[in-house]
Amino acid sequence: MAIGPGLHIEDPTDPSLDLTMSEGARPVYDQVRTFIADEVEPVTLEFHRLGAERSDHWGYHPGQMEILDGLKTKAREVGLWNLFLPDSETGEGLSNLDYAYIASELGKNPLASESLNCSAPDTGNMEVLERVGTPEQKKRWLEPLLNGEIRSAYAMTEPDVASSDAKTLACRAVLDGDEWVINGTKYYISGAGDPRCKVMITMLQTSPDGPPHRRQSQILVPID
Numbered sequence: 001m002a003i004g005p006g007l008h009i010e011d012p013t014d015p016s017l018d019l020t021m022s023e024g025a026r027p028v029y030d031q032v033r034t035f036i037a038d039e040v041e042p043v044t045l046e047f048h049r050l051g052a053e054r055s056d057h058w059g060y061h062p063g064q065m066e067i068l069d070g071l072k073t074k075a076r077e078v079g080l081w082n083l084f085l086p087d088s089e090t091g092e093g094l095s096n097l098d099y100a101y102i103a104s105e106l107g108k109n110p111l112a113s114e115s116l117n118c119s120a121p122d123t124g125n126m127e128v129l130e131r132v133g134t135p136e137q138k139k140r141w142l143e144p145l146l147n148g149e150i151r152s153a154y155a156m157t158e159p160d161v162a163s164s165d166a167k168t169l170a171c172r173a174v175l176d177g178d179e180w181v182i183n184g185t186k187y188y189i190s191g192a193g194d195p196r197c198k199v200m201i202t203m204l205q206t207s208p209d210g211p212p213h214r215r216q217s218q219i220l221v222p223i224d
Contacts, residue, residue, distance in 0.1 A: 025098035032080060032102050036112050039074055043067050044111055058193030071115035072148050080116045082146060084123045085130065117146070121154040121190045125201050128218065137220060141199045153191035153200040153223070158184065167212040171204040173219055180206075180219055198223050 021029065050063040060068070075081055083092045084099055094102070106112040113119040122145055129142040144150045161168040171184025184204060191197050199222055206217040 019097060021101050022095065022098055025094055025101070028080075028083065028092060028094065029098075029101055029105070031078070032083075032105055032116070035075065035078065035080055035116075036105060036109055039071060040109050040112050040115055043071070044109060047111060056195070059195050068111070068114060071111065072117065075116045076148075081148075082117050082126075084118050085127065087130070117148045121201075122152050125152040125154060125199075128201060141220070144198070150198040151191055151194045151196040153189050153194075153197050154203075155186040155189045155192070155200050155221075156203040157186060157188040159187055160185075166203060166216050169203060169205055169216065171202070172208065173204050173206050173217065175206075182219070182221070192223075 047064055047067050050061040050067075054061040054064070079092075083094060083102055086093060086095065086099075103113075103118070106116065106118060126142060126145050129138060129145070133142055141150070141152070145152060156166070156169070157163040158170055161170055163169065171182065171186060173180045173182045175181075182202065182204065186202065189200065192200060199220055202219050202221050203216060204219065205215045206219075207215045209215075
């Protein structure tokens with residue numbers, strides 16, 4: 001069966017190709033849509049109106065923070081929190097496919113994802129910390145991120161290379177004693193301008209003499 005130029009599915013009945021939302025995720029999906037319509041949409045215009053009055057381009061007007069905090073409180077009260085995490089102990093236990101449907105709804109309103117603590121780059125950073133973070137790192141950064149108390153950043157893009165290809169990154173880190181010394185330039189850092197940002201995951205070279213696909217590491221850089 002032809003799907004598009006150069007893409008064919010040999011067996012359209014293969015269950016692995018079923019992109020239907022699971023029945024278990026349907027109630028969560030419906031609840032998210034209702035929450036956005038009933039709670040987020042009514043305050044969206046006021047949020048943006050207040051944003052026009054802020055003094056810091058990267059910050060928030062106090063009234064905006066009041067709106068966001070109110071939405072977060074309501075979302076947690078009804079269990080719409082950290083939906084992106086597949087672990088049922090820290091998230092809703094949804095599959096990536098199920099969450100894709102929910103993310104498509106969150107993307108329709110600029111306040112929705114943060115209201116449910118599902119906003120990038122925090123989502124990816126929390127997944128990294130949950131899977132490979134040390135107990136100390138989880139205590140210092142993952143817990144407040146999961147609670148929506150702080151924000152984070154992700155630094156990969158560099159000015160002189162095609163940064164979406166990690167093999168080209170020039171920023172390096174060298175281990176000096178028990179500390180990593182980082183030299184290089186990053187820009188367009190997602191989340192870095194937010195005054196609530198407390199930690200930045202930085203992609204850089206730590207093994208420049210290794211194979212191109214094994215030169216990179218990610219290092220946690222405290223902001224405060």
